[in-house]
Amino acid sequence: MTAALVALSLFGATVFNETFDRANQLYTQADYPGAINLYEQLVRDGVVDPNVFFNLGNAYYRNEQLGPAIANYERALHLSPHFESAARNLETCVGKTEKRLARPLPPAWEQSLLFWHFRLAPGTVRVLASLCWLSFWVVLAARQWRVIPYSRLAAILLLLASAAFGTSSWAKSHPLSLAVASAERVPVRYGIGENETIRFELGEGDRVAIESRSGNWARVRTSNGERGWVDLSNTTVVGPPYERPSQSVNVSGSGAGEG
């Protein structure tokens, strides 16, 4: 049974890597729409990997789609905060936006209580939380067996660490919902609907935090604290879930639909 699962896993990995390699090949041949399609297919198949998002960001950038490029670099950095190349490319893209708006900040409680977790990957935090939790119960069990010096203190510390890493893990799996403007001009309105008065406009690549959603409309906040309603079809939502941008690319590459 185990052997079968391992074999299936290896087979899946091989298929995904083949798709990834084909997408890279299209990218090097400057067939960016084709590459985008293949990378997006990997994401659609459930492959959540910072390298895929990074390459997808590059393909969007080369295809002159700044908004989706920034969204995918954000995804890569969320999964791997130390991904220096993604950070560099994100910086380049943000530098090309008109307003160079900063990324909206996470909630105040997260900034103050979890100030230490922004450079940790979600997987790392999850493993640390599990280890601390398991260790806490092991220490408790050991105390049942025999008296161990400082075991009470160790248990308290492990419980606190479990709570901290657990909260961090929850926060990582429910990150600040970001949307990136994907059109040249994205109007932000006072209310829901095309007839509402425009409050301000976002330029392509501007990142906003989604505070609430109503259908395809979202109440967004910029890093400057300005708020309004925006039609999400003009944006790329960073996620998770990792959705493809609403404004689809003009597919002309040979790799489209393969995989």
Next chain:
Amino acid sequence: MVSRRMMALIISLLFTAAAQDAAKVVLEADRDTVGIGETFVLTIRVSGGGVDSVTLPEADGLAIEGRPFSSSTGMSAVNGRVSQTNVLTFKAQAATAGTLTIPPATVSVDGKDIASNSLTIAVSESAATQRPRGQTLPRPTARRGMAPPSSDSSPEDESEISVEDLMSISAEVDKAEAYQGQPIVLTLVFMRMTSPYNVNPNELVTSLPELTGFYALPREPEETGPPETRTINGREYEAHYYKQTLFPTTVGDLEISAWGWQGTLGVRGYRPVHVELTSKPITVHVKPLPDQPPAFSGSVGTFQVEANLDKARTIQGVPVKLIVRVFGNGNPNGIGAPKLPAMDWAYVGDLEKDNGNQIAGVGAGVDQRFVFPITAIESGKKTIPEIEYCYFDPETGAYETAKTSALELEVVPSAEPEHKGVSGAGDDTENVQLLADDIVSIVNDPGPLKRSGSSTVSTSLALVAPPAVYAALAMLLGRRRRLATDSGFARSYRARSRVKKALEGVRDSREPAAALFKAVAGFIADKFNVPEAGMTSIDAQQLLDSQAAPTDVATALVKVLRSCERAQYASTRLSEDELAALLEGASVNLDALEAELKRRAQK
């Protein structure tokens, strides 16, 4: 009641008499001579009835405002006759010089059209030099006139009082010489006599002074404060002050033209008097500003500046607001923005002007805020240097510089990539350039790619499994500890296994009855934690009764014990059948006893 009816009858008769009195309409002008375009007053007096409608006279070169600017109604009874009088006044102007004949006005009085008299007035090219009729007033206390306030005469003089004595207007400025942009306060003074005559002015036209070459705040003069009471030559006047702040926009001699007032003056007991008053024009000499230093902000006046940040701590890449407040005296619309010093560590965004606290109205009070978005591109403790604000102080005749204090800003590193490639500072956005313009290329070897599994199951397992294992382990260890320390619990816990083993060995024993007795008595002793040695069937019965064991179980077990005792003491061996029956009875009832004890323990 009778008196009321009588009164009503009298009033009815009086009104009937009034109605029967012949109605009369008189047309009057307040002067005989007017200038072209000069406003004069036409009065229509109607007596002897109520006015239904008025048809105004029409003539070439005559313009009459369609609506009366005042109207009054009165009733009087003379020699038993009641008379109703209506007075309507209209503003009129003549357009052509010469003799103007105003045809009769027609008034519908109680349904009957009655024509007034006609009028003839002279219209001159220039403003009328003739004073309006009724320009002088007799002294109220049987004297012929009153003295003007400007002369040395006292109110006891027999001379008449002119209309200028009844009311006057004037204009004045607080300085006759000023620098360009320096605030000048223009004050318009309006005085009316309150004693011995209480003059009630009725304004027709007010022409404000022309202010060519000045920027004025507010756009029209505003009355400042309540009226003052002034006493001049023993006469009391009520003075109203209207002020306006002027800022010269050009240099040279600028003229503030005269302001005028036209209207009627009413004094109780006398006919209204039409008057025209004008002030004297004022000339202000405006000097140019001396040579301007490069840092000059363009502001003229006296100012102070202060600066603050909306927060003292920020994250790299997140803008803070630097608010520079300029306040003092000067032209609010001539306040130039302060120039920020260079800051290599920050990007300064577009200036936002906040006029929220601008002081409105008369005076040159200024309180303006300039908001600069500052985005730190480096982390660490940063300093915003002193901000200098250079202005021209007209009081000293020199350029002065006000300074803010330096501000500290703590910039913490951001999780966002640092803006390493951004250079430039200050508000010169053109200098901000990206040094690295292209992107890092794609990843070719990502390692094995796999589908991301659902974390819900693994998370639930990771959360639930450790405490479950711990709970089982804790129960196990707790039982072991109790068995080691609680002999009663240990005897009771092990009684079942002991009696089972003992019953299995009964048949092979040399003394089966003794072995069976020992097994059953031992089980009862273990379960109730009493000494087993020396226990008899009577002891067992008492013990079972004291522990409220079920009667049938207790009886059966005691019977087994007594059978064993009889066999022991009678020196007769139990037959196989008897032994089997006793073993069966012992086994069944011991199980029943244990079940009952477990049930009680669970309760």
